Amino acid sequence: MKPFVPLFLFAFALAAVAQEPQWATFEGTADKPGSGKTVVLVSGDEEYRSEEILTQLGKILAAHHGFTCHVLYAIDPATGEIDPCITTNIPGLEKLNDADVAVMFLRFRDLPDAQMKPIDDYLKSGKPILGIRTSTHAFNIPRGKTYSHYSFNYDDQGGPWQQGFGRLVLGETWIDHHGIHGKEATRGVAVPEQKTHKIIQGCEDMYGPTDVYTVRLPLPEGCVPLVLGEVLTGMNATDPPVRGRKNNPKMPIAWTKPYQIPNGNKGKAFTSTMGSAEDFSSEGFRRLLVNAVYWLADLEDRIPPRNLVDIVGIYEPLPMGFAKHKKGVKP
Numbered sequence: 001m002k003p004f005v006p007l008f009l010f011a012f013a014l015a016a017v018a019q020e021p022q023w024a025t026f027e028g029t030a031d032k033p034g035s036g037k038t039v040v041l042v043s044g045d046e047e048y049r050s051e052e053i054l055t056q057l058g059k060i061l062a063a064h065h066g067f068t069c070h071v072l073y074a075i076d077p078a079t080g081e082i083d084p085c086i087t088t089n090i091p092g093l094e095k096l097n098d099a100d101v102a103v104m105f106l107r108f109r110d111l112p113d114a115q116m117k118p119i120d121d122y123l124k125s126g127k128p129i130l131g132i133r134t135s136t137h138a139f140n141i142p143r144g145k146t147y148s149h150y151s152f153n154y155d156d157q158g159g160p161w162q163q164g165f166g167r168l169v170l171g172e173t174w175i176d177h178h179g180i181h182g183k184e185a186t187r188g189v190a191v192p193e194q195k196t197h198k199i200i201q202g203c204e205d206m207y208g209p210t211d212v213y214t215v216r217l218p219l220p221e222g223c224v225p226l227v228l229g230e231v232l233t234g235m236n237a238t239d240p241p242v243r244g245r246k247n248n249p250k251m252p253i254a255w256t257k258p259y260q261i262p263n264g265n266k267g268k269a270f271t272s273t274m275g276s277a278e279d280f281s282s283e284g285f286r287r288l289l290v291n292a293v294y295w296l297a298d299l300e301d302r303i304p305p306r307n308l309v310d311i312v313g314i315y316e317p318l319p320m321g322f323a324k325h326k327k328g329v330k331p
Contacts, residue, residue, distance in 0.1 A: 020080045022091035024071040024331045026058050032066025033302040039067045039293060040099040044074040045107035045134045046084045048210065048320050049277035051329075053132075054105055056280060057289060059312035065290065067297075070095045073331055074109075082329045087140075090115055096122040101296045103289075105275065107134035108152070109141075116147040123169060126265030128296035130289070133210065133275035136166040137174035160262055170271040171223050171257040172215045178251050179211030179231040182320075184242060186212050186274055187230040188253060188284065194226045199256070199270065199291045202306035203227075206288060207237040208279030210320065212251050215273070225252035227288070229274065254288060256295075270296060277317030283309060 028035055041058050043050035051073050058069035072092045076083040087109050096102055096118045111119075123129070131138070137152035148154065149161040152173045156162040166173035179186065188206025212229035219225065228250035232239040241247050254272040270292040279285050286309040294303045318326060 021331050026062035026069045028062045028066040028068040034065040034067035037100040039069045039101045040095050041071045041103040046322050050105035052277035053280045056315050063312045064308045093118040103130045104135045105132040106138035113146045123261050124264035126267035129269045131170040131271045136172050169259045176214040178214040181211050185209045185232045185235045188227045189230050191225050198300040198303045199295050203284045203288045206284035207282045210276045213273040222258045223255045225255045227254035229253035276320050
């Protein structure tokens with residue numbers, strides 16, 4: 001026989017969970033370029049440990065560059081634990097109301113209207129956004145719901161929301177793996193014509209075990225490719241590139257894009273299809289994302305030749321893989 005648990009005790013337990021902090025905040029240091037500006041980093045993917053990379057990115061932006069950072073997570077409402085397999089709950093999205101820059105690393109989320117509205121309001125305001133890896137297919141919201149047009153495969157009959165948020169805002173939706181997932185890693189190579197661009201300043205070494213994503217060429221009008229993805233023959237940074245069509249032409253893996261959603265103001269976006277917690281171990285890739293935040297925050301004239309991106313504290317990223325996140329962790 002199962003032990004009897006009084007209803008009031010169960011309700012008390014849920015109330016206690018609800019009162020726990022449901023996001024992490026890193027206060028910006030003073031007298032830094034980002035002092036006085038707020039970055040909201042929104043994680044929620046089952047495969048690439050977005051909860052780890054965005055936590056460390058938030059620490060770097062706060063400690064080294066002065067940005068106050070709020071890192072949001074997919075939370076199991078019953079336990080208060082971070083669980084990226086929960087696709088329907090990311091508390092704290094109202095913090096976007098006061099954000100200067102939004103960073104998103106999401107995959108196939110189906111958030112309730114109350115959590116989607118701050119995202120929609122943010123994009124209508126035309127504020128800048130940085131999308132990482134699976135954010136090209138950030139949402140998978142069934143037809144008939146208020147924000148179903150955000151879905152990665154939305155059919156807008158050729159209208160502005162064709163293929164959803166990814167295509168309209170970031171420049172692409174989910175297409176396919178270009179490199180072999182788990183067997184062919186990525187080396188980031190600067191587009192020759194863009195080597196002086198502020199975002200890729202000091203980003204000579206960009207490597208990650210994630211594979212190159214397929215994108216349709218050319219990218220939408222206004223997109224400026226900055227980094228190309230060289231498909232490697234193996235999973236090591238020293239492996240040679242694959243010969244043949246996979247690297248001829250190389251797929252863009254990082255670009256800028258102007259965006260404007262219907263009834264909204266014009267804004268700017270930066271997208272990187274490279275990105276996992278392991279990729280973030282690459283100093284060049286860390287610098288790419290930090291420089292992009294500066295650029296989005298209109299601080300590009302403050303980007304030094306080699307922006308400081310040293311790891312803050314301990315960073316031991318888990319490997320990519322579905323539902324292999326660290327269990328029992330709370331914000």
